[in-house]
Amino acid sequence: MKRIGGVIEGLIVLAIGAYANALVVFGDYWRFLNPKFKWLTGATAAMLLLTGTLALFNPNKRFKVSRILIFLLFLRIFSIGVTGSLSFGNFLSGFSHKEKTEESSRVTLNGLEYVKINLVELHLLSEKADSEKTAGRYLVRGIVRRTPELDGVGQFALMRVSVFCCLADAVATGFRVRYDRPEEFTDGQWVEVYGTVERLPQKLPEPHLHTQGMLLTILYDPQLLVPDKILPIGEPQIPFMFDFRTQEPYAY
Amino acid sequence: MDQNLRVFCSTIIAIFLEASPFLFLGSLLSALVELYLPEDKIQRVLPKGRLLGLAYGLFAGMLIPTCECGVVSIVRRFLKRGVPPHVAITYMLSAPVINPLVLAATYVAFQGNIWMVLGRVSLVAACAVSLGWATSGINPALLLRQKEEDSFFVHTPSACGDSIEPGASDTGFGPGLASGCYSPGRQDVGLTQVFVRTASEFLDMGKYVILGGIVVASLKISLSQDVLLLFQENVFLSVGALMLLAILVSVCSEADAFVAAAFSTFPAAARLSFVAIGPMVDLKLIFMYAAVFKKRVVLALVLVPSAVVYLLSILLGMILR
Numbered sequence: 001m002k003r004i005g006g007v008i009e010g011l012i013v014l015a016i017g018a019y020a021n022a023l024v025v026f027g028d029y030w031r032f033l034n035p036k037f038k039w040l041t042g043a044t045a046a047m048l049l050l051t052g053t054l055a056l057f058n059p060n061k062r063f064k065v066s067r068i069l070i071f072l073l074f075l076r077i078f079s080i081g082v083t084g085s086l087s088f089g090n091f092l093s094g095f096s097h098k099e100k101t102e103e104s105s106r107v108t109l110n111g112l113e114y115v116k117i118n119l120v121e122l123h124l125l126s127e128k129a130d131s132e133k134t135a136g137r138y139l140v141r142g143i144v145r146r147t148p149e150l151d152g153v154g155q156f157a158l159m160r161v162s163v164f165c166c167l168a169d170a171v172a173t174g175f176r177v178r179y180d181r182p183e184e185f186t187d188g189q190w191v192e193v194y195g196t197v198e199r200l201p202q203k204l205p206e207p208h209l210h211t212q213g214m215l216l217t218i219l220y221d222p223q224l225l226v227p228d229k230i231l232p233i234g235e236p237q238i239p240f241m242f243d244f245r246t247q248e249p250y251a252y
Numbered sequence: 253m254d255q256n257l258r259v260f261c262s263t264i265i266a267i268f269l270e271a272s273p274f275l276f277l278g279s280l281l282s283a284l285v286e287l288y289l290p291e292d293k294i295q296r297v298l299p300k301g302r303l304l305g306l307a308y309g310l311f312a313g314m315l316i317p318t319c320e321c322g323v324v325s326i327v328r329r330f331l332k333r334g335v336p337p338h339v340a341i342t343y344m345l346s347a348p349v350i351n352p353l354v355l356a357a358t359y360v361a362f363q364g365n366i367w368m369v370l371g372r373v374s375l376v377a378a379c380a381v382s383l384g385w386a387t388s389g390i391n392p393a394l395l396l397r398q399k400e401e402d403s404f405f406v407h408t409p410s411a412c413g414d415s416i417e418p419g420a421s422d423t424g425f426g427p428g429l430a431s432g433c434y435s436p437g438r439q440d441v442g443l444t445q446v447f448v449r450t451a452s453e454f455l456d457m458g459k460y461v462i463l464g465g466i467v468v469a470s471l472k473i474s475l476s477q478d479v480l481l482l483f484q485e486n487v488f489l490s491v492g493a494l495m496l497l498a499i500l501v502s503v504c505s506e507a508d509a510f511v512a513a514a515f516s517t518f519p520a521a522a523r524l525s526f527v528a529i530g531p532m533v534d535l536k537l538i539f540m541y542a543a544v545f546k547k548r549v550v551l552a553l554v555l556v557p558s559a560v561v562y563l564l565s566i567l568l569g570m571i572l573r
Contacts, residue, residue: 013451020269032266044273048454051276054444055451062452070459074268081261124363164361165507167266168468171514208478213259215501216477218514 005068006059010052012071017048019078028082033166034242105249107139109229114139114194116252118241119174120162123220125246126197139252140225141192141233142174144185149207156182157209157219158193162241170240172211173218176200177225190235195227256473263469264462267536270504271321271461278322279453282329283446291334302338306384309342310350310377317351319505320531324540325457331392340392342384345557348505348531349376358527361509368524372509375528375564379557386552395549460543464536468502475500481517487569490522491562498530499558505531521569525561532557 023029024042033041107114114137117125122138145157159174177193185191200222209217243251299305318326327344331337348354350373362368387395483493494515503511508530512523533554541550 009451009455013454016272020272023269032262032269037270040273041269044276047276047280048272051447051451051454054447058444058448060448060452064456067455067459070462071455074264074462077261077264080257081265127363164510165504166270168263168270168472168501169503169507169511171511173514206481210477212255213263213473215472215503215511216514218516220516 002061002063003059005063005065006061007056008068009063010054010056010059012052012068012075013048013055014052015075016071017045017050017052019075019082020045020048023082030238030240031167032081034163036242037165105252109194112137112194112228115248115250117250118244118252119158119160119220120241120244121246121250122175122197123173123223124244126220126223137194137196137228139192139194140175141190141236141252144182144187144189144191145174145209146182146185146187147207147209149205150176151182153204154178154180154182155224156185157207158191158225159209159211159217160239160241161211161214162244167213168215170214171216171218172209172214173220175220175223175225176204176207177227177230179227179230185230185232190233192231192233193225193227194229194231195225198224198226200224259473260469263472264465267465267468267502268458268461270507271319271536272458274319274322275325275458275461276322276450276454278318278325279450279457280446281316281318281322282325282453283449285326285329285333286449287446289333294330294333294335298335298339302385302388305336305339305388306342306381309339309384310346310380312339312343313347313349313351316347317353318347319354320348320534320537321457321461321504323347324537324544325453328396328544331396334392336388337390337392337395338384338388341387341395342380345380345383345532345553346376349373349528354505354509354531357506358509361513363513368509368520368527371524371568372527375524375561376532378564379528379532379560382560383552383556386556387549395545397544397546456543457540460539461536463539464502464534467535468500471500484515484518484522487519487521488566490518491525491565491569494518494522494526495529495558495562495565498526499534502534502536503530519569520572521565524568525565528565529557529561532561 020041023032024038024045029035029038029041103116105116107116116139119140119142122140140158142158142160145159147157150156155176155178157174158177159172161170161172163170175197177195179185203221207219209219211217241251245251299308316326323344327340330340330343355369355373358369358372359366480493480497483489494512498508505527509527512526515523515526538550538554541553545553
């Protein structure tokens, strides 16, 4: 019996190593952790596979039933979590692991040049700007979020999820966008906004945005996006923001 | 399938995957200490004086960086090997913050604000040194739960001091704490045994990460952000609110500064308290503390850092106002 318990514990370590390895190799990793840690999880998975194999053939007689039960529960949780697509209000659905191809860091629209940048990067840039108006024109993308409070002041929120380490610390962040006809867009619709950044003259009422499963949903007040053009787009292959750069080319 | 269930499961998986490298490293170090590091060698390396010992514990994280998920396992083994509590406890509380990776992450997250980095180090150091000082001179065995019987190797009565046998049990404490006949830190133990011991330790500590993760995931799908925002204007309330949030959501010490920085409408003191308390007290850590330490020690490990961080953050908040 003691031997069987030790063998089960070895199998559990092996299974965790195999699951972690599969996530790194087959791409579902992106749903849970920032891709920059892929190497770390891969190395851990390899060590767990080695450790589990050794533990399997040299079973520890001091196994504990409680930890076997908890880890069996965890493996069940794992099987639920890794199957099917997630949808945090469309933030995660259709998420794939295709690598980004090298693209130009600027685009031209109607004769004007725009710097491609993500919402967190634009916030960091705007925070550092001395003037009332952040110099330059920018292209950002995100999900339209509407609330009665925002509609009432002729705005909608442009939001994306940023992940620093893992899904547990994911935060939905974004800007208010000045737009007189917000009803033209539906809540959850992906758009790209070409425009400039201004500072709001006074604090506006809290729009009470909430994103399911997110620790926080934050609007970068008092910054405001003033659009030259808004275009509907499909959901990007990588909807999360994982990378935040302080100079061009931005992660976008 | 219910969306909440999927979010719940994904959050638990994310927390475990994030913790697993550090959990594994902590388990491996713990096994190496148990099997290869005899108490007399530890005693030779450690400084004799209390102050030097505290300094040693405070900055050991610069050499042995680990996050809060891995450090409890290492410290449990250190204490069983007779490492003085003022060194071990100070190391346990400070290493998840006072290490190069976390200091760099804090600096980047707060956009090069060195005062936030220094503030975080100061708050954590104050807690670590306070508890390290308080436990100084106490027999390590009195801090650990007596129930702990997970030592993999044990002295066999027929060959006292010469032979160890895998799979048996002893008190789990080092020679200074147990019979005196048991000889840990054998040099002839094979690598296989190191990994078998590592697997056992990994599962032992990992189950508390999972339990903590389950509670955290439940809170994440039920907590309302609007409640939190009610407290942002008042420094006394905002510090308390963000400290409670740090304890409940258990964000890793390498990522928490980025989350804290996002609370841009909260006072700096509240954001500082968030990054100071989380690596010392959070839900998964409380589970781990309860598994390793006696009740009174667990209470001290939760209450002392909470009180110190709260008071010092308020003080800083009033000075910076």
